[in-house]
Structure formats: C-alpha cells, structure tokens
Amino acid sequence: ERTRVVVVGGGPAGLLLSHLLAADGVDHVVLEARTRTEIENTHRAGILEAASVQTLVDAGLDRVLREGDRHGGIDLRFDGEMHHIDLDALTGRSVWLYPQTQVFKDLADKRAADGGDVRYGARVTEVLDLDTAEPSVVYELDGVVRRLRADIVVGADGSRSVCRHLLPESVRRSYSTEYPYAWFGVIVEAPRSAPELVYTASEHGFALVSQRTPTHQRLYFQCSPDEDPAGWSDEQIWAELQRRVAGPDGFALKEGPVEERAVLRFRSSVVEPVRHGRMLLVGDAAHTVPPTGAKGLNLALADVVLLHDVLSTWFARGDAAHEELLDEYGVRAAHRVWRAQHFSAWMSRMLHSHPGESGFEARRRVAELRTLVESEAGRRFLAEGYTGWGPIITE
Numbered sequence: 001e002r003t004r005v006v007v008v009g010g011g012p013a014g015l016l017l018s019h020l021l022a023a024d025g026v027d028h029v030v031l032e033a034r035t036r037t038e039i040e041n042t043h044r045a046g047i048l049e050a051a052s053v054q055t056l057v058d059a060g061l062d063r064v065l066r067e068g069d070r071h072g073g074i075d076l077r078f079d080g081e082m083h084h085i086d087l088d089a090l091t092g093r094s095v096w097l098y099p100q101t102q103v104f105k106d107l108a109d110k111r112a113a114d115g116g117d118v119r120y121g122a123r124v125t126e127v128l129d130l131d132t133a134e135p136s137v138v139y140e141l142d143g144v145v146r147r148l149r150a151d152i153v154v155g156a157d158g159s160r161s162v163c164r165h166l167l168p169e170s171v172r173r174s175y176s177t178e179y180p181y182a183w184f185g186v187i188v189e190a191p192r193s194a195p196e197l198v199y200t201a202s203e204h205g206f207a208l209v210s211q212r213t214p215t216h217q218r219l220y221f222q223c224s225p226d227e228d229p230a231g232w233s234d235e236q237i238w239a240e241l242q243r244r245v246a247g248p249d250g251f252a253l254k255e256g257p258v259e260e261r262a263v264l265r266f267r268s269s270v271v272e273p274v275r276h277g278r279m280l281l282v283g284d285a286a287h288t289v290p291p292t293g294a295k296g297l298n299l300a301l302a303d304v305v306l307l308h309d310v311l312s313t314w315f316a317r318g319d320a321a322h323e324e325l326l327d328e329y330g331v332r333a334a335h336r337v338w339r340a341q342h343f344s345a346w347m348s349r350m351l352h353s354h355p356g357e358s359g360f361e362a363r364r365r366v367a368e369l370r371t372l373v374e375s376e377a378g379r380r381f382l383a384e385g386y387t388g389w390g391p392i393i394t395e
C-alpha cells in the first residue's frame with residue numbers, strides 16, 4: 001500500500017495533523033496502537049491556551065467554545081493566602097478549561113465523520129528506508145503484518161515514542177532533567193471549590209485545585225515519585241489536600257468520593273534534531289514537560305500547526321528533493337519548545353517543596369512568589385507564559 005504521509009500516533013497531535021492534511025487533500029494514514037476507548041479513558045491535563053482553542057476553532061471544532069469554560073485568571077496560593085493573576089487584564093488573553101480527552105474526542109469524531117483513515121489497534125513494528133525518498137512503516141493489525149510506503153513519516157506517538165528511537169545515536173542529542181517529586185491526581189465527586197484554578201505552595205508541598213464538570217473536581221497534590229496510590233484511603237487523601245490549602249482565610253476544598261486516582265511522573269526532555277531523513281517528530285515524541293502549567297498538549301498542537309505549514313509548502317513545491325526545507329519545522333518549533341520547557345520547569349521548582357530542602361530554600365521560594373505577585377511586571381511575566389505567549393506564528 002502507498003500513501004503520502006504516515007502519521008504514527010492518533011492522539012490529539014496525530015489527529016489534528018490528519019485533519020489538516022485531509023483539508024489540503026493530502027493522502028495519508030494514521031496508525032494508532034491503542035483503541036479509541038483506551039485513549040478516551042486516559043486522564044490528561046485540562047487547560048488550553050487561547051492559541052490552541054483558536055487552532056481547534058479554525059479546524060471547525062468549536063465544541064470547546066460551548067462546553068469548555070473560559071478562565072480569565074488563576075490564583076497562586078502561598079502562606080495560606082490567595083493572590084489573583086488576572087490573565088485577561090495582564091495579557092488580553094485567557095485560557096480554557098477543556099480536558100484533553102475532549103479534544104481527542106472532537107478530533108476523533110471529526111476524522112470519522114470525514115471518512116479519515118485512522119487505524120486504531122495498529123502497532124508499528126518497523127520503520128524502514130528513512131534515508132530514501134520512500135520510507136515505509138511496517139505494522140500489525142488484527143494479527144496481520146502490513147507495510148505502508150510513503151513520502152513522509154510523522155512520529156506523533158507520544159512520550160514512549162517508537163519513532164524517536166529511529167534517530168541514529170550519531171546525530172541524536174537528548175536533553176533532560178528529573179524532578180524528585182510527582183503528582184497524586186484524583187477525580188472526585190464534588191462541585192468545584194473555587195471559581196478558577198488554584199496553584200498552592202505550602203510547607204506540606206504543592207497542591208493544584210482544578211475542575212472538570214459541575215459535579216466533579218480534578219485535584220492534585222505533590223507526592224513522592226514512587227508513591228502507591230492504592231495505599232491511600234479517601235480520608236487520607238482529603239486530609240492531605242486540606243492541610244496543603246489551609247490558611248487564615250478559611251479556604252477549604254469541597255469533599256466527596258474519590259473516583260479515580262493515579263500518580264503522574266515529572267520529567268522534562270527534548271530530543272533533537274526533530275527531522276531525520278523523511279521522518280519528523282511532533283509533540284511528546286519530541287519533548288515532554290512536567291505537568292505544572294499544562295503545557296504538554298498546547299505544545300503538541302503548536303508543533304502540528306508549524307509542521308503542517310512546512311509540509312504544505314514542501315508538497316506544494318513538488319520539489320521533494322529538497323529535504324532541507326523540512327528542517328524549517330524544527331528551527332521554528334524550537335523557540336516555543338524551549339520557552340515551554342523553561343516555563344514548566346520554573347513553575348514546578350517555584351511551587352514544589354524539594355525533598356530535604358533547607359529552611360533557606362523554602363523561604364526563598366516564598367519570597368520568589370511574593371516578589372512575583374507584588375510586581376505587575378512579575379504577574380504579567382507569569383500570565384504571558386501561562387496563556388502561551390500569543391498566537392502560533394506560521395509566517
């Protein structure tokens with residue numbers, strides 16, 4: 001079988017690229033190892049930058065505007081007090097609470113309705129001939145091994161990417177940092193505890209108060225990376241969350257049954273180059289960020305917008321010989337990737353207690369937060385990063 005683009009990975013990044021390629025009339029196939037149900041049931045982050053919402057709306061997916069919640073601000077909470085960051089007033093932009101699983105559903109439904117060729121349950125076993133003008137992807141579906149030849153292979157296959165490992169050692173540069181903490185994430189049946197998201201630093205560690213629906217909240221608290229979520233009773237989870245957000249203002253979380261729980265690992269990583277021959281990497285396959293600030297999905301969608309722009313030019317020129325043109329994608333994407341890396345690492349380090357940190361360091365972090373919120377320039381710096389530094393510029 002022959003197509004023009006094989007997109008490995010049918011998460012939000014792979015499906016958005018598929019949608020954009022279809023709109024250009026570029027023949028392509030998406031191969032996704034998991035089933036739709038598995039992806040839909042994986043909880044991910046919930047915040048979309050304004051530019052991500054614009055990308056979805058431009059693609060004809062406007063359910064986010066009807067069912068998402070626009071948030072014009074966030075709160076930073078430390079020393080038991082709220083400090084409001086007015087994103088709207090500081091940047092003219094807001095963010096939207098709209099969980100990643102909804103973004104996936106919208107894209108998957110749209111591809112299905114448009115007759116897109118998305119093959120779920122297709123496990124890629126080999127990628128061949130990346131150094132030639134006709135790479136191919138070998139995959140297994142329903143126990144049958146098949147081969148797809150193409151002009152381009154896109155690795156949109158997430159943090160455990162198969163495609164990333166095809167970058168030869170001789171050219172691959174990997175950058176990463178580890179964090180000595182993780183998040184204990186829960187979905188609880190209770191109405192929201194605050195109108196906007198609350199990022200809390202306390203002497204007992206970080207906590208994040210987020211939301212999902214009028215009946216369910218999404219809450220997280222800092223824990224050890226090897227914490228076993230099954231070892232916690234609902235009462236213990238609530239006690240831990242409440243003591244982290246407690247303060248003289250009497251703020252408390254609305255409690256209810258804990259319906260789901262999981263520990264989320266923290267890691268920052270970037271792999272370069274993002275092109276090798278006819279293969280390009282997008283999203284988590286190319287870089288991962290810690291969850292603080294919810295940059296992962298936003299960055300993946302921004303990658304896709306840039307890659308689509310470069311691929312359109314490349315296909316339109318019909319000048320397939322000029323592979324270097326494809327390098328423009330990596331050059332343009334890198335600016336946002338590294339800004340998001342900095343932002344996510346900075347937010348994480350400022351808000352979390354480092355295990356065994358000194359009294360000096362704990363007080364310095366509070367001073368950093370105080371300096372930030374008491375300065376309009378500081379609040380704007382945070383707000384610019386949080387809302388995503390403006391539109392994804394493709395020119």
Ligand code: DHB
Pocket residue numbers: 044045046047197208210211218291292293294
């Ligand atoms: C959510 C997750 C985040 O990492 C974040 O910074 C904000 C919100 C969420 O899942 O709702």
